[in-house]
Amino acid sequence: MSKRISINPNLIELDYAVRGKIPQRAAEMEREGRSTIPCNIGNPQALGQKPITFYRQVLSLLEYPTFISRERTIKNQIQSETVPIETFSDTILDYADEFLGELKTGTGAYTESKGPLFIREAISNFIDKRDGADVTNGQLSNPDNIFLTNGASDAVRRILEILITDKNDGIMIPIPQYPLYSATIKRSGGTQINYYPDEDMDWLLNEEILEESFTEAEKFGINTKAIVVINPGNPTGSILDEDSINLVLDFAEKHNLAVIADEVYQDNLYGGSFTSFAAATGVRDILLFSLHSTSKGFHGECGHRGGYVEIRSNPEVTDDGLKLLDIFLKQASVSLCSNTIGQCLTYMMVNPLQNETEDSYKYETEKAAILNDLNTKAYMIKSAFKEMLGVECFGRTGAMYLFPRLNNIPAGKDDFDYCMELLEATGLCTVNGAGFGQKNGTHHLRIAFLPPKESLETVLPKWIQFNNQYISKS
Ligand SMILES: Cc1ncc(COP(=O)(O)O)c(C=O)c1O
Structure with a gap:
């Protein structure tokens, strides 16, 4: 008999549907030789999205700097010999050179725990430019309040580890939510408090929605510490309007809550507009954690684990004057630093090629092509929903997902059964709504609109047929 050990029960209990039973069955089908379309996860390059050339050219030089001077030598030689060899442009070579000059110790050394100052300064400039902040409106971003992280997931783990002190500490999360939040709250030993954005009103918020969940938690002795907003x-793929954002800030101020603004999809708007929580907060003294990542947007560099958290406000945390940022720094120091390639990508995300060069045009063209493609694919899927009986989809389309409501699931079945049977019938791997949480009695699924258009053209008619037959059993 094998020995038994006791482990952290929080880890036994946590759930992460995005990699749960439906994708596991899809993997099994692949092993059986059947092809599937993985729409269960926002992992663009796994579905064929090409990386941005500028990012990869610079990264390759950063990892092997000798190639910068080698490329320069070859360029000089071929100019005189007219040999047709493709080389990196001076723009790319200069960018890599300057980056390494600032980094000083190369990509193989630990950096400052927060991340190098020049990268944090670039992030601050990016935030101020994005938000139209300047010295006159007194809401400038401060590089000292920025920490580079291994993706946004790492930032969430750090924040919740700091905020949650015991099981009665509550974190409000939107339902449906990205399960990183429920899992990390569980892992940190706190309590998840659900609030329910109004689906029929395009997933927007009102005061009652927030107050109701806060009061309910209070009745159970829960001390609410923070509210998470994913925008x-x-x-859901929805985009919040300014009213909803201001409402969250008023609510947080009233109840002295921290706001965790997950803004990793800020570039995935398809015509909609984005207001950052930092801009909306302005000079108000609200503890705000804003997260960004190189995984999403048009960047799609999920595997490289780049990202940052910007913290506004710095409350005291102990009687002897220690402040939140001191603890954040101490916590970051324990991991020494975030990975340097993720740091480089974060720098390129916030500081892309500016001058009007061939490379900057190429960057803009690739960026537009990726976002246009995503927009077209979202539209293709939304159009298919119109032909599916009992399927409704709400919200202004953002991020990389659609979250349709399945109104006519047959009695005795639920959205898990629907997704499993959809997978078997069509190869389309989605995640059922229950994996993200949903109002009792409703059914949904989430589809990432990432697969190539050709795959969608083939699979969408099959899905329509599947859906209409499936619900005829109800
Ligand atoms: C809302 C949201 N936040 C955070 C993450 C995690 O991103 P990262 O790859 O930066 O850890 C994801 C990933 O899908 C996400 O959808």
């Missing part, structure tokens, strides 16, 4: 949303 644009995952899994």
Whole structure:
């Protein structure tokens, strides 16, 4: 008999549907030789999205700097010999050179725990430019309040580890939510408090929605510490309007809550507009954690684990004057630093090629092509929903997901059964609504609109047929 050990029960209990039973069955089908279309996760390059050339050219040089001077030598030689060899442009070579000059110790050394100052300064400039902030409106971003992280997931783990002190500490999360939040709250030993954006009103918020969940938690002795907002949303793909954002800030101020603004999809708007929580907060003294990542947007560099958290406000945390940022720094120091390639990508995300060069045009063209493609694919899927009986989809489309409501699931079945049977019938791997949480009695699924258009053209008619037959059993 094998020995038994006791482990952290929080880890036994946590759930993460995005990699749960439906994708596991899809993997099994692949092993059986059947092809599937993985729409269960926002992992663009796994579905064929090409990386941005500028990012990859610079990264390759950063990892092997000798190639910068080698490329320069080859360029000089071929100019005189007219040999047709493709080389990196001076723009790319200079960018890599300057980056390494600032980094000083190369990509193989630990950096400052927060991340190098020049990267944090670039992030601050990016935030101020994005938000139209300047010295006159007194809401400038401060590089000292920025921490580079291994993706946004790492930032969430750090924040919740700091905020949650015991099981009665509550974190409000939107339902449906990205399960990173429920899982990390569980892992940190706190309590998840659900609030329910109004689906029929495009997933927007009102005061009652927030107050109701706060009061309910209070009745159970829960001390609410923070509210999470994901904008644009995952899994709903919705984009919040300014009223909803201001409402969250008023609510947080009234109840002295921290706001965790997950803004990793800020570039995935498809015509909609994005207001950052930092801009909306302005000079108000609200503890705000804003997250960004290189995984999403048009960047799609999920595997490289780049990202940052910007913290506004710095409350005291102990009687002897220690402040939140001191603890954040101490916590970051324990991991030494975030990975340097993720740091480089974060720098390129916030500081892309500016001058009007061939490379900057190429960057803009690739960026537009990726976002246009995503927009077209979202539209293709939304159009298919119109032909599916009992399927409704709400919200201004953002992020990389659609979260349709399945109104006519046959009695005795639920959205898990629907998704499993959809997978078997069509190869389309989605995640059922229950994996993200949903109002009792409703059914949904989440689909990432990432697969190539050709796959969608083939699978969408099959899905329409599947859906209409499936619900005829109800
Ligand atoms: C809303 C949201 N936040 C955070 C993450 C995690 O991103 P990262 O790859 O930066 O850890 C994801 C990933 O899908 C996400 O959808």
